[in-house]
Amino acid sequence: MQAVLWLYAAIAFGPILLVVLGSLRPTNEILQNPIALPTSFDLSNYVRAWESASLGTYFINSVFITICSVALCVSVSVAAAFVITRRRFRGRAFLAAFFIAGLMVPAKLGLLPIYYMFQAGGLIDTHLGLILLYAASGIPFTMFVLMGFMRGLPVELEEAARLDGAHDGRIFVSIMLPLVRPALAVVTIFQFAPTWNDFFYPLILLRDTDKYTIPVGLTRFFGEYSADRGTLFAGLIIALLPLALVFAFASKQIMSGLTAGISK
Structure with missing residues (x-):
């Protein structure tokens, strides 16, 4: 079983590793030998x-929009x-059903x-x-997770x-929030990833190119730098880095939140 998991990890992370290595190499070296190691640590592509x-x-636009919308939603x-x-x-009961009903309509x-x-x-x-659109569209799922978690608290x-x-505000801040921290981590990650990666709404609702987010901006980037493989790989890593960091630092909280209901 471990061998299968290691094989899957190699298949999954192999392309990402090639992109990381390619982002540190000039384009002419990539064309000559696509899978070679970098001869020097060069950040000029970035x-x-x-x-x-x-x-x-x-x-910066994506960071601002994602953080604000996730914070507002949560x-x-x-x-x-x-x-x-x-x-x-x-x-x-009607109010809870009203919030959850948002899960039924894309x-x-x-x-x-x-x-x-x-x-x-x-x-x-x-x-x-x-920001308002992403926050509103994320509330049904976030409410669904948090309500299920809070119902299990004694x-x-x-x-x-x-x-x-203690009054309601003190109970909420000092007791409830610390107890639901694993669930908060789960919903934060599950809202952060689709918001950061969303291409549809920025393409439709934004006009000024200076306001574009990373997914929409990458379409212009691919067109202008399709021949410059090193710069292209560097752009992909820049777009991927925030998600990788968030998942890496919050993985423990995510697992705690996903398994919290098992012991209840």
Whole structure:
């Protein structure tokens, strides 16, 4: 079994390794021997991709949009999940079903109404429009995960905190948020990846090339630098690096969140 897993890892990471090595080599060396090791540690391809090809601008745009939309989505969802699952009030079942119903309708089917709504609100060709769209489209899944996680937390924790004089805000910040940290890590990653990689909405809603995100900017980059393989590989690594870092640093929290329900 371990041999199969190592073989799969080699097949999966082999192309990525070739791209990393290619990004450190000039184009003429790549054409002569595509799979050779770099003769020197050369970062000029990255400098060219970042500055000359405007990937730096696209990268910063993607970082800003992704972080803001994920933060807004998770903040709204965790607060709403706390109220719906830990408080009793009339209509909370309907409210929970209303949020979860968003999972049944693909957001891209509503592109035309979304476009007209954004046009009326002056949100076309703005980063704010994309942030609001990504946050809203991510709330149903995030709510689904967080509500399921919060329902499994013991009520005795809240009761003990109330006996000590804690109010709802203190219970939420000091007790609930630390306990749902693994679930927060899971939903953050699951929202970060599709938001960072999304090509569809920026292509439709953005007009100014200086506001493009990495996926849309890479289409122009591929057209202009298709013959410069080293710079092309460097651009791909720049686009891939944030996702790789996020998954690497949050992998432990992700596994904790995915397996948290097993012991309950």
